Amino acid sequence: MSKQEQHWEKSKGLLMMTLAIWFVFSIGIFLFGAEMNEVTGPFGYPLTYWFTCQGSLGIFVLLIFWFANRQEKIDEEFGFSEKGDD
Amino acid sequence: MIKGNFIDNLPKVYGIYTGGFLAFIIIMSIAEQMGMTAKTIGICFVAFTVAIYAIIGYLSRTAQADAYYVAGRQVPTVFNGMATAADWMSGASFVAMAGGIYFKGYGYMALLVGWTGGYVLVASLLAPYLRKFGCYTVPDFIGTRYGGNLSRFMAVVVLTVASFTYVTAQINATGTIASVALDIPFQYAVYVGLVSILLCSMLGGMRGVTWTQVAQYIVLIIAYLLPVFWISNKMGAGFFPHFMLADEVARIGELEQQFGFVANTKESLAMVPKGLAGITKAHSAVNATPWAFISLALAMMMGTASLPHVMMRYFTTPSVKAARKSVGWSLFFIFLLYSSAPMLATLSKLSLIDPSLPTGIIGKSIAEVQAIDWYQNWNQANLMFVSDFNGNGTLELNEFFMGGKAVVLATPEIAGLPYVISGLVAAGGMAAAMSTADGLILAIANAISHDVYYKIIDPKAETAKRLVVARVLLVVIGFAGATIAALEIQGILGSVIWAFDFAMSGLFFPLVLGVWWKRANKEGAIAGMALGLISGAAYLVWVRTGGSGFLGITQLTFGIFGSAVSLVSMVVVSLMTSEPSAATQRMVDEVRVPAGRSIIGKQ
Numbered sequence: 001m002s003k004q005e006q007h008w009e010k011s012k013g014l015l016m017m018t019l020a021i022w023f024v025f026s027i028g029i030f031l032f033g034a035e036m037n038e039v040t041g042p043f044g045y046p047l048t049y050w051f052t053c054q055g056s057l058g059i060f061v062l063l064i065f066w067f068a069n070r071q072e073k074i075d076e077e078f079g080f081s082e083k084g085d086d
Numbered sequence: 087m088i089k090g091n092f093i094d095n096l097p098k099v100y101g102i103y104t105g106g107f108l109a110f111i112i113i114m115s116i117a118e119q120m121g122m123t124a125k126t127i128g129i130c131f132v133a134f135t136v137a138i139y140a141i142i143g144y145l146s147r148t149a150q151a152d153a154y155y156v157a158g159r160q161v162p163t164v165f166n167g168m169a170t171a172a173d174w175m176s177g178a179s180f181v182a183m184a185g186g187i188y189f190k191g192y193g194y195m196a197l198l199v200g201w202t203g204g205y206v207l208v209a210s211l212l213a214p215y216l217r218k219f220g221c222y223t224v225p226d227f228i229g230t231r232y233g234g235n236l237s238r239f240m241a242v243v244v245l246t247v248a249s250f251t252y253v254t255a256q257i258n259a260t261g262t263i264a265s266v267a268l269d270i271p272f273q274y275a276v277y278v279g280l281v282s283i284l285l286c287s288m289l290g291g292m293r294g295v296t297w298t299q300v301a302q303y304i305v306l307i308i309a310y311l312l313p314v315f316w317i318s319n320k321m322g323a324g325f326f327p328h329f330m331l332a333d334e335v336a337r338i339g340e341l342e343q344q345f346g347f348v349a350n351t352k353e354s355l356a357m358v359p360k361g362l363a364g365i366t367k368a369h370s371a372v373n374a375t376p377w378a379f380i381s382l383a384l385a386m387m388m389g390t391a392s393l394p395h396v397m398m399r400y401f402t403t404p405s406v407k408a409a410r411k412s413v414g415w416s417l418f419f420i421f422l423l424y425s426s427a428p429m430l431a432t433l434s435k436l437s438l439i440d441p442s443l444p445t446g447i448i449g450k451s452i453a454e455v456q457a458i459d460w461y462q463n464w465n466q467a468n469l470m471f472v473s474d475f476n477g478n479g480t481l482e483l484n485e486f487f488m489g490g491k492a493v494v495l496a497t498p499e500i501a502g503l504p505y506v507i508s509g510l511v512a513a514g515g516m517a518a519a520m521s522t523a524d525g526l527i528l529a530i531a532n533a534i535s536h537d538v539y540y541k542i543i544d545p546k547a548e549t550a551k552r553l554v555v556a557r558v559l560l561v562v563i564g565f566a567g568a569t570i571a572a573l574e575i576q577g578i579l580g581s582v583i584w585a586f587d588f589a590m591s592g593l594f595f596p597l598v599l600g601v602w603w604k605r606a607n608k609e610g611a612i613a614g615m616a617l618g619l620i621s622g623a624a625y626l627v628w629v630r631t632g633g634s635g636f637l638g639i640t641q642l643t644f645g646i647f648g649s650a651v652s653l654v655s656m657v658v659v660s661l662m663t664s665e666p667s668a669a670t671q672r673m674v675d676e677v678r679v680p681a682g683r684s685i686i687g688k689q
Contacts, residue, residue, distance in 0.1 A: 004675060004678075004679065007678075007679065008678055011678065015210050015211070018206065018210045019206075019210065022203060022206040022207070022210075025203070026199055026200075026203035026206075026383060026384075026387060027380050027383065027384065030196075030199075030376055030379050030380050030383070031376045031380070032376075033192070033372040033374075033376060033379060034372040037370075037371060037372045043328075043329045043330070043332055044332030044333070044336075045331075045332050045335060045370070046335070046370050046371075048192070048372055049192070049335065049370040051199075052192065052195035052196075052198055052199055052428075053195070053198070053425060053428040053429075054328065054425045056199050056202070056203065057198060057199070057202045057421050057424055057425055058421065058425070060202050060203055060205060060206050060417060060421075061202075061414060061417045061418050061421050063206055064205060064206060064209045064210075064410075064413055064414035064417055065411070065414040067206075067209060067210055067410070068209065068407075068410035068411050068413075068414055071214075071410060072407055072410075075407075075680050075681070079681075080679045080680055080681045081407065081680060081681060082405045082406060082407055082680055082681050
C-alpha cells in the first residue's frame, strides 16, 4: 500500500470515529430523551434538557478541536502537513 | 490602518474597537441619565454601528480577484471563526431563537443541536478538502471536480434557491429593526437596511465582508450576553446564569403544574392578534417524540454542511490545517450565543409567570396588568396581549400572549434594565441580520459572476470587468431580495429552515461524495442535484397544499426526503455511467492530501 493510501486509510478511520461520537450526541441520546430527562444532570438541570442547552453543543466544539489535532498528527506522520504556520 | 501589517495587528485593532464600543455604551447610558430620549438612543446605536461597518467596508476596497472572492486567503483562524459566527447567526438566531425556546421548549431545541452539530460534518467531511481544492465558490468545486458546464450551472441553481430563500428573511429583519430604531415606515426601512448591507460588501467583496463580520460579531455577542447576565443578577438568579439556573428551571416546572395548561376555545383564540402565542408547552420536559426531534436536528445538520455562504468562509483561511481549526473556533463563538438563548428564555418566562416575583403578572388582576407601562408599550407594538377569557378578573397562564421576538426585545425592559440596553439589543439584532445577509448576497453574486459569467459565458474576461459584473450582480440581487422582503410574504424563521432543506436536498451528497467517493461522476452529480432539489421542492409544495406527508417528514424537514432521493439517484446514475477519467481520480487523490499546491492553482 502506498504512503498516500495508508494516509487515507488512517484519515477514514478518524472520520468514522468522529462521526460515531457525533452520532451519539446529536442523535443517539435523543432516542431516550424522555427517560434521560428523569435523571439530574450537571449543575442540577434535567439531563436531556442540559444536553440540548449546553451538553451536546459543548461536546461538538471539543470534538472538532480534537478531530483537527488528530488529523494534523496523521498528516505529520506521513509528511503531508503544510509548511509554514497557521 | 488596513495597509501593511494589518493582519498582524488584528488583535490590537479589534481590541481598540471593542473598547471603543464599550465606551460608547457607557456614554449612551450617561446620556440617558441626563435625559436623552429612548428614541434618540435607539437612533444613535444603530447609526453609530452601521457607520463603523461602512467605514470598514470602505477601507477594505479592492481591485484584486483573490481579495474580492476569498479575502486574499489570509484570514487567521480565530478571526475567521468570529466572522463565520456572525455570518451564521442571523436575525432569526438573535431575535427569534430565545422566543422559540420559550414557547416550544424541547421540540424547538432540536434546532440548537442541529445548528451546532452540523459543524462537525463541516469540519470532518468538507471544509478542509474544499480549502485544499482552492476554489472561489462552492459551484467552482462542483464544476471542477465533476467537469462540464451543466454540473456547475446546476450547483449555481441550488445555491441560488437556498440562499435567496434565506436572504429575504434577513433583509426583512434589518428592515424591521431599522424601522423601529429609526422610526420610519417598514417599506422604506427595508431599503435603508439594504444600503447598509451593500456598503459593507460592495467595495471589498469577501475582504470587506470578513472584516465587517468580525466587527458585527463583537457587537452582537455583547448585545446578547450583557442583558442575560444583567437580568440574571438583578433577579438574584445567579451571577453566571448558565451554571446556576437549575432552581429557576425547576420552579417553572412547579408553576406549570400549579397553573396547568388550560386549552383555549377557538372563539377565544380568534381574539388574539396574529403572531402572538401563549405558553402551552412544558419548559424543560421532553415534549416531542424522538423522531420529531431527531429528524429536525438531522435536517439542520446536513443543511449546515451544504450552505454555501458558510462553506465559502473556510476558503479564506491561509491553509487546510487552519480551515479545520477555524471550524472549531466558529462553533465556539456560536456556542457562546446558543447556550445563552435557553437561559434568556428561562429568565424571561420565570420573571413573567412567577407570582412571587415583583415582575410576575400571572395571578394579578387584568386591570392591574393593563396599567403596567411596559405592558402598554409592547401591547402597542403588537407583541403582547391579555384577555380575561374566563371572566374571573385575574390573569391566568392561558390568558397571556406574547410574540416570539418579545423574549429578546422586551425582557430587558420588563426586568427594569435602563433603555440603553434596548438600544444595544437593537444594534445587536441589526448586526446579526446584516452580517448574514452580506454573506448570502455575496455567495449568490459570486457564484453567478464567477461560475456563470466568467467560467461559462466569457472565460477571457479581464479581472476588472469580472469585478464590475460581480458588483453589479451584488446590487441587483440585493434589490431583488429587498423588493420581495418589502412584500412581507413569509415569516422569518420558517423561510430560514426551508433554506437549509433546499441546500441539503441539492448539495449535500454531491459535495460529500465529491471528496469521499472517487467513483462519483458528472452524470451522477447532475442527477443528484437536479432530482434532489426537484423532489424536495415537490414534497414541500405537496405538504403545503394539504398533502399528508409520510414518515413524519414535515414542511420543516423536507430536505430529508430530497437528500435521500439525491443520494439514491447520484449513486445509481454514477454506477450506470462510465467512471470518471484518470485525471479526475488523480485530482481527488490530491484533494485528500493537505500538503502541496491547491488543485485550481495548478491548472
